[in-house]
Each structure stands twice: as structure tokens, then as C-alpha cells.
Amino acid sequence: MDFSLSEEQELLQDTVRSYTANECPPPRVREVFDGESGHDADLWKGLVEMGLAGLAVPEAHGGAGLGLLDSALVCEVLGAGAVPAPFLGHTLAVLALRLGGSAPQQERWLPALASGDRLGTVALGEAGGAWAPEEWTLSLQGERADGAKTRVPAGPEAGLVVVGGAGGALGLVDASAGGLRWSAEDSLDRGRRLYALELEEVPIETLAPGTGARVRDAALVLLAADAFGAGTRLVRMAVDYAQARQQFGQPIAAFQAVKHQLANMALDIDPTRGLFWYAAHAFDHLPEESARAAALAKAHITDRAMQVARDAIEIHGGIGMTWECDAQIWFKRALFDRQWAGTPDTHRARLADLGGW
Amino acid sequence: MDLEFGASYQRLREEVREFCAAHWPPRGEEAELPPRDQAIRFRQRAIEAGILFRTVPREYGGAGGETDVLSETVIRQELDAARTPHRSSVQGTHMLVPTLLECGTEEQKQSYIAKTLTGELRWCQGYSEPGAGSDLASLQSRAELDGEHWVLNGQKIWTSQATEADMMFGLFRTEPEAQKHAGISYLLVPMDTPGIDARILKMINGGQDFCEVFFDDARVPAANIVGRRGEGWKVSRSTLKHERLLIGDASGARRSFDGLLDLARRAQRGGQPAIRDAGVRQRLAEIEGYVASQEYAVARMLTAIHKNEDMKVMNEMLMAKLLSTNTGQLVARLAMELLGDEGLTMPTAEDAAMGIPSEYTDSYWVSHSMMTLGTAIAGGASNIQRNIIGERLLGLPRDPRKG
Numbered sequence A: 001m002d003f004s005l006s007e008e009q010e011l012l013q014d015t016v017r018s019y020t021a022n023e024c025p026p027p028r029v030r031e032v033f034d035g036e037s038g039h040d041a042d043l044w045k046g047l048v049e050m051g052l053a054g055l056a057v058p059e060a061h062g063g064a065g066l067g068l069l070d071s072a073l074v075c076e077v078l079g080a081g082a083v084p085a086p087f088l089g090h091t092l093a094v095l096a097l098r099l100g101g102s103a104p105q106q107e108r109w110l111p112a113l114a115s116g117d118r119l120g121t122v123a124l125g126e127a128g129g130a131w132a133p134e135e136w137t138l139s140l141q142g143e144r145a146d147g148a149k150t151r152v153p154a155g156p157e158a159g160l161v162v163v164g165g166a167g168g169a170l171g172l173v174d175a176s177a178g179g180l181r182w183s184a185e186d187s188l189d190r191g192r193r194l195y196a197l198e199l200e201e202v203p204i205e206t207l208a209p210g211t212g213a214r215v216r217d218a219a220l221v222l223l224a225a226d227a228f229g230a231g232t233r234l235v236r237m238a239v240d241y242a243q244a245r246q247q248f249g250q251p252i253a254a255f256q257a258v259k260h261q262l263a264n265m266a267l268d269i270d271p272t273r274g275l276f277w278y279a280a281h282a283f284d285h286l287p288e289e290s291a292r293a294a295a296l297a298k299a300h301i302t303d304r305a306m307q308v309a310r311d312a313i314e315i316h317g318g319i320g321m322t323w324e325c326d327a328q329i330w331f332k333r334a335l336f337d338r339q340w341a342g343t344p345d346t347h348r349a350r351l352a353d354l355g356g357w
Numbered sequence B: 001m002d003l004e005f006g007a008s009y010q011r012l013r014e015e016v017r018e019f020c021a022a023h024w025p026p027r028g029e030e031a032e033l034p035p036r037d038q039a040i041r042f043r044q045r046a047i048e049a050g051i052l053f054r055t056v057p058r059e060y061g062g063a064g065g066e067t068d069v070l071s072e073t074v075i076r077q078e079l080d081a082a083r084t085p086h087r088s089s090v091q092g093t094h095m096l097v098p099t100l101l102e103c104g105t106e107e108q109k110q111s112y113i114a115k116t117l118t119g120e121l122r123w124c125q126g127y128s129e130p131g132a133g134s135d136l137a138s139l140q141s142r143a144e145l146d147g148e149h150w151v152l153n154g155q156k157i158w159t160s161q162a163t164e165a166d167m168m169f170g171l172f173r174t175e176p177e178a179q180k181h182a183g184i185s186y187l188l189v190p191m192d193t194p195g196i197d198a199r200i201l202k203m204i205n206g207g208q209d210f211c212e213v214f215f216d217d218a219r220v221p222a223a224n225i226v227g228r229r230g231e232g233w234k235v236s237r238s239t240l241k242h243e244r245l246l247i248g249d250a251s252g253a254r255r256s257f258d259g260l261l262d263l264a265r266r267a268q269r270g271g272q273p274a275i276r277d278a279g280v281r282q283r284l285a286e287i288e289g290y291v292a293s294q295e296y297a298v299a300r301m302l303t304a305i306h307k308n309e310d311m312k313v314m315n316e317m318l319m320a321k322l323l324s325t326n327t328g329q330l331v332a333r334l335a336m337e338l339l340g341d342e343g344l345t346m347p348t349a350e351d352a353a354m355g356i357p358s359e360y361t362d363s364y365w366v367s368h369s370m371m372t373l374g375t376a377i378a379g380g381a382s383n384i385q386r387n388i389i390g391e392r393l394l395g396l397p398r399d400p401r402k403g
């Protein structure tokens, strides 16, 4: 039995961590966060050059052929840095093709996704919080699709959109074909902007049935990993602030009440890492457990991370309530991870069903 | 990442399973013996077969072999699954024996270890006093050397199972002039020594495990000191080195969660099993998040310790106690709600005893709701755990020390 990361996986995390720490330190995160598009093309280019765009693409199609755990480990690092990069949607698009694409579809799209020539994204959610594949209504019957999706990452930057349709099916849309209308939502997490998408007579190809639920499960794992990273960083930020801030003639960290608050925050988030490790491992190796493990990881970790985020703001006092304080950026990172693809309670209801309760 | 135990562990698992099937429950004449004697025999055989106490040398009554943390986990899982009485009092096997192995004289090892492993010799831990709890080193019970004897005076309290125990290992102040921690010695005290009076303190759940112990000029042989005079504090800490092998009891959290699921199936809400209720399902699912976190944290610790990479899992090690305390409290709270009116009845004496239940009865859950508070207090209270996490893990300032 070996419940640990391999040396390669630790190296992957170290590499991404030091690259993003150099290229996208907090001041740069803030610039992009407050910028026009929320997208940093140079940063993404750098990440693509490191091989992140093709991490999950099979080697035969020009990628690294790694598992979901490896992608999740990257998400953890990106979450910790609140890195404004379109890795989540892109990786999910890759997985959709890998799991449900025909040989010609894979041949056509995967090399372009691996090389970063095309940015991929997924359009899963529909109005009214319809995230579950069973709830999707967009019709994928004909050769062309009409309908609307919401909360789509990357939006007009994307070159390939994987669209969720009725019956939990997935379809492929070449964004350059025209007929896609993007409108920017006023996104809370401004480092990962969301768009509403309207499709009008857009040519669409379907992927193998059942892929929608698998891609949703992968999304839950990646969000959980991202939230774990964000939560861990928020604890660190709160600890650093508490040691620097003086009141009553001493650092506030020297008050036991504050020390215990910080200890509880660490206890909230730190022990949860195994949930996303296990869920990611199960996704590739334990198919019967995969859906439930993903739901558990998403529900538990994103809830814990959100609690840590709230506590971190409290530790900061008044400054924590400002736009100027970096904590707000990570707070919103954690909030995105919690809300996107369904809130914890919806996934708890699912995991109760899946457990046969 | 590889979640299979691998062939050699699988073989070990099968060996232990076969051993259990052959020896438990006892048959023939042995089935007529009192439960305690049955348990002692079982443990004797398990030691002979090299299953229990594998690293304790043969000359002291152990199996005299090697082990590793994964083997210990596999063995424990199988011994638990077959419901064997492999655990004798943890005070003896998990606290005293490692201490003697580390710091005891040859004679002490010869006299005590073998019988402690089988459970023939039962121990209690005499550390806490009315005035010395979290601040244990402020303890005041005295031992004065008078010729060939230590003369003990003072009082211990919260001493679990003191009335059943044959012996106590305890901390006593022997060097009143020395600085706080340096004035303490670790002594072995026969409980039938004249001048010792152990009394039961009825517990919150009606249980009879808690005691207080009074010493009034009780005379104990001078040789009954472990380590040197004034080194008792250090000796009492030496146990910690052996705790690495004991990691791996998240199985308790899972068993208790499974018990909670059964309770939710049995309890009724609005004319149907409570487990069908959406609110109950939410809360169960939320608790499962904590239970699973704990299991994976343990799996990660096992892996790291097995590879001698303990430093990688300092977080998990320092958080383990508070995490399991908190999970236990969540389970207890929901269990009491599911019990409803049954929660208004006293637990039976059997369910009020400390230890792992054979069955998760309603009465057990009532007792459990109170006993889970004990984990928040005993062995380093939760606030002390928060201090440890804050200071050692997060690098926050230490509390100011007074006295």
C-alpha cells in the first residue's frame, strides 16, 4: 500500500509552483484580476510550454498521458497561487475527448489541445443551477445545435467548446465555425471569468454517451483540489498577518484566542487533501467508487475551504473587508470552487443516493 | 499511489485470518473458562504464533521478531474483524511496556513485561492529580526514600481502572528542591500496598472506570524506580517513540460511522426510517467527509512512516488527536438526535464501560454521547492540542509560562 505522491508528481508540483510564483506573484494576480479580460495570455503560454495543456492528453496525441491525480495536483498549486489560468476548462475538454471521442475526433482535436494551439473549455451548466447531466436540456439531436449555456469559463478565448446536452450527452463545437454568442457575466472570481453562451445553428458533433457524467466527476475532483490549494494558502496568509499585526502591545498571534482560531483553520483544511487524492485515483482506477468519491471530495473540501476563507478575512480585521487586501482574491477563488458545478449540498444528496442510504 | 496491500501483506492477512478461525472463539473445556482467562490464553497463543507484540524480545515474553507499520495494520484489522480479545489494558501494553523496554532494568523487564502482554498483570496510570492536569509537571504527590523503601503520600485522580489494576506506574515528586520538571520520578507501585486506598468515582454515564487513589505512608521497594531519580518526566515521555507503530486506528471512526448509519436506518422520522430524511442524509454525508479525511490522513501517515519519511506527515501526526475528537463529537451529536426518546434512558452498565463496543445499541450511543467528551479532555485536552498545532505547526508564539 502506498498512499503518497510519486517523485515525479512532487516534481510536477514544485515546477508549477516555482514557475507561477515567479511569473504570477500576488501583484500580477491582482493586475489580471482587476484587468479587462481576466485572462493572461503570456502566462498561459508559459504554462503550455511547461506541458500543462497536454498533461491529460495521451502520448500518442502529443501529450504527457498523465492521470487525473496529476491534473488535480496542478489545480492545487494553481488554487494556492490564485493563478488566473484557464486550466480547469481546458483539462475538462481534453478529458471529454479522451473519454468519449472517436478516433478521428481525437486525431483532429487532441494534438491541437496538447500544443495549446486551441484552448478548450466546457459549457456544462444551464440557467437555474442545472449542473447535473440529467438536467441539461440543450438538444444534440441534429447536426446543428441551438440553445443556451451559462457559467462557461474562458468564453471567447476558447477555440473548442465541449457542450453538455440533453440526456447527459456531450457535443463538440468548433468555436471558429461561427454562430457562438458570448456575453461576459459579471464574475465574482475575476481571475476565472465566466460567460453565457448562446448557440445558433452551430455545427456540433456528439461524443460517446455517458461521457457527460464522467466529465462532471472530473470537474468535481479538480475543483476540490483547487479549493484545497486556496484554503491552505488562506491559512498561511492569516498566520502571516497575525504575526505582523500588533495590538495591545503584541502580535495578535500571541493571543491564544487567535492562535486557536488559526489552529482550527489549519485543522479544517489540512486533513482533507486525501479526499481529492483518493477521488482522483479512483477516477482512473476504481470506476465503481469514482462518482461517489468525487462528490465527497467536492462537497467536503470546498465547504472547508470556504470556512477557512471566512475565518481568514476575520483574522485580518477591517483591512480584510477591502478590495485592496489580497485575501479577497483567494476568498473568491474558494467561492468559485464551491459554487461552480453544484454546491456541496447537491453533491451530498447525490453521495447519499450513491451510497444506497 | 497504490492502494493494494501487496502479496506479502495479503499472505500475512490470510495467516492471521486462519489463526483467528482456529483459536477464537474458544472451544471445548476452554469455552467454560471465565472471559478474562479465555482472553489471556488467546493472547498467549497469538504471541507464540508471532502475531501479537512482534517486536518485544522473546526473553521478555514477546514474539521477538520484526514488524512494520503496515503489517501491524493488517494484523489489527484481522484481529478486530474476528472480534478477538487482542487488546488488553492499553495502560500496560502501550504505555508501560515500551517504557520498560526503553528505560527499565533487566530485572524489571523480566518481572513485568511478559505478564503484562498477556493481560495477567493489569496496570493503571497515576499521573493526574487534583491540582495537576494539563500542567502535569506541577504534581505534588511525594515519594521519600526511607532505607530500602519509597514512602508515598498524596493523591492521584481520574485514574482509569485503578480498582481493577494490580500495579500503578506513576509520577511522584522525589526531589522537592529541584526545578519543576527535574524533581519527578517514575515509580512502579503494587496496588495492594498498605496505605493505598483506591476509590471509584462514578462517571457522568454511570460508569465505574474512574478512580481516585490516596497514598498514606505507602511503602514501595526502592528498586521500583524506572530510570534515575528526577528523570521521571523524561522516562514518561519515552513511550512516545513507540507510538509510530500504533498509528492506524481510523478504523474506529469508520466503524462508529457505520454504526451511525445503522442507527439512522433503525430510527424513525415522520413514519419512515430517518435515513430517508433529506436533512439527516445531508448531515450523514457531511460527517462522512470528516471520517474519510481521517482515514486518508492515516493512510498517508502509514505510508510515510513505512518509508521512514516521518517529517512529511508532521501535520497529520500533530492533528490526529484533535481531528478524531472532533469527528467523534459530530457522530455523537447526530446519534443523540436520531435516538430521540431513547436518549432519555441511562445506558446499561456494560455499555457504560470504557472500550470498543461489541454492538452499537441505543444504550451504547447514550453512553458514547458522554464518553466522546473524554477524548476532548484526556491525554492532552483539545485546547492543548490547538496550542500544539499553533506553535509547532504554524510557528505561532508560545503561550507565556507562569510558574
Ligand SMILES: Cc1cc2nc3c(=O)[nH]c(=O)nc-3n(C[C@H](O)[C@H](O)[C@H](O)COP(=O)(O)OP(=O)(O)OC[C@H]3O[C@@H](n4cnc5c(N)ncnc54)[C@H](O)[C@@H]3O)c2cc1C
Pocket: B124, B125, B126, B127, B128, B129, B132, B133, B134, B135, B157, B158, B159, B160, B161, B373, B374, B375, B377, B378, B379, B380, B381, B382, B383, B384, B387, B399
Ligand atoms: C476519560 C478519562 C480518562 C482518564 N484517565 C486517566 C488515567 O488513567 N490516568 C491519569 O493520570 N489521568 C487520567 N485522566 C486525566 C486527564 O489526563 C486529565 O483530565 C487531563 O490531563 C486534563 O487535566 P484536568 O482534568 O485537570 O483539566 P485542566 O487541565 O484543569 O483543564 C480544564 C480546561 O482548561 C483548558 N486548559 C488547560 N490549560 C490550558 C491552556 N494552557 N490553554 C488553554 N486552555 C487550557 C483545557 O483545555 C480544559 O478544557 C483521564 C481523563 C479522562 C477524561
